[in-house]
Amino acid sequence: MQTFKRLARFYLPDKKFFFLSLVALVFVTAITVIYPVILQIAIDVGIRDGQYGIIPYLAVGLILIMALKGGATYVNQYFGDLFGVRSVYRVRQTLYEKLQFLPFRYYDNAKTGDLMSRLTADVEAFRFFLSFGFAQLVNFVLLVGFAMIVMFYYSVPLTLVTMVTLPFLAVAVYKFDKRVHPGFRQVRKSLANLNTKVQENVSGMHTVKALSQETTEKNRFETNNDDYRTKNINISDIWGTYFPLMELIGNISAVLLLGFGGYLAVQGQLTPGELTAFFSLVWFIIGPIMNLGFIINMFSQSKASGERLLEILDEPERSNGPEQTGAYRKLAGEVSFKNVDLRYNNKSKNALTNITIHAPVGSTIGLVGATGAGKSSIIQLILRFYEKTGGEIVIDGKPIEEYDVKELRQNVGIVLQQTFLFSSSIRDNLAYGNPNASMEEIIEAAKRADAHEFIDSLPDGYNTVLGERGLGLSGGQKQRIAIARAMIMNPSILVLDDSTSAVDMQTETKIQKAMKEIMQGRTTFIIAHRISSVKHCDQIYVLDEGEVEQQGTHEQLLQKHGLYKRIYDIQNKDQQYVLQKA
């Protein structure tokens, strides 16, 4: 129940619909219990006492009652569904919002398929219980309660005898729940793994095909699929064991009732009509108790799902710094790192140690170093994707923590080597960082980023809808769109990932030209593997294993005979070798 209590804020606002549905349900249940009473009157008064005239009245009464029951059932179902649907709308909104504000470190370990499964299948399981299961549970209590009252009214000893088996039924139901709940948690987890597998496979289809791993992938999926099947069979096994047991206990109750009830009828202590009514009523108790297995099933599923939803909702959000109310300021763009350390959560070693960098307004800073040296980590800190573990980062004279994260990010434009584009129009992708940008501004930025020409040549121009992750565009085209997108934001600080090794010379020249265009008047950080990309920078920082190994201009560093010179020599030799070969 703890899970439902903790999720109460999502369904309590709609409790009026639940109560409306409940009132209708009480009505439906009360009417249901009247049926056996009508049957008893028809047998005892209509048939046994020979007052046949009463039968038409009873028949009309029954039809009226059934019509009323139909109306009440509609109200019960409609408002029950409304309660569930409106509640999970809120759950879905909150989960999605939560996902937007979770820190990057959450996504280091999160799996897309698992998250998708939580936002869809788990939310649905929770809704099903709210819409249907909750009411069924209340219905159970009501039906058993009403039926017992009527049964006690007819005969106290017969009711007690019939009830003898109920404790056994209760134990069976309890044991069923104990086994089925962990089973459902496993099914949910297995489904999430299955989703993750499919999602990763579709996203990585290029790699799968390029490396001819179709058969391996098929086998891996088979393992996941097998696991999901086994977990479901396990549930069926539990269900198959307990359901007949519960039915057997119910039937023993019916046998006891017929045996003892028949004896009472023969003794004249019970009329035939009362015995028949009793027999119907007892199924109003046994039926729901057996049905309790199904309700518990639903309850267990939604509890397991609710727990998985709470796991996301309980995640701590990133601290955003002070919330800014007015318009975001445009920063000048002076960035200083003072003895900064960074250690990622799951690592035993620092990714950055004692980093000191000064980037005056409008300067160009080059970050070079081997892969894993810490270049990207510096950028992660400027954008506050991760928080530093030591030292101080100051922007325009103010510690970075004192900025509203949104204000900070509005002032930093990034162009990464891997550009993510959404499956919407090129125009929307360009304006993603600044949705208020006018069409003129968008075209102007695209022209400066050398992207206008190819966009214009597409059949729908700027309205061309891209495939998932920008499918349908070349790597170089995507990167130029990313440059134009950053330009439209008009940031004071710019981060360019210039590891453009994967494009041909002509595209590289275009990208370099576009990058030069966007850098004007902004503090720019260029991440590069190649010296040629940073040699014009005002200041170059050479990183090695998370530390600044060297610092200076291209000319100064070449004279120092350190790491920079070694990288330069290797790359120069490579270049000469290529030229000679050519």
Ligand SMILES: Nc1ncnc2c1ncn2[C@@H]1O[C@H](COP(=O)(O)OP(=O)(O)OP(=O)(O)O)[C@@H](O)[C@H]1O
């Ligand atoms: N999100 C993360 N969680 C844990 N460790 C990380 C994370 N990101 C980077 N690292 C680690 O931090 C170190 C520095 O990585 P970083 O990505 O900053 O290097 P880089 O110089 O940008 O490399 P590359 O040129 O290959 O992009 C590496 O040891 C890397 O494994």
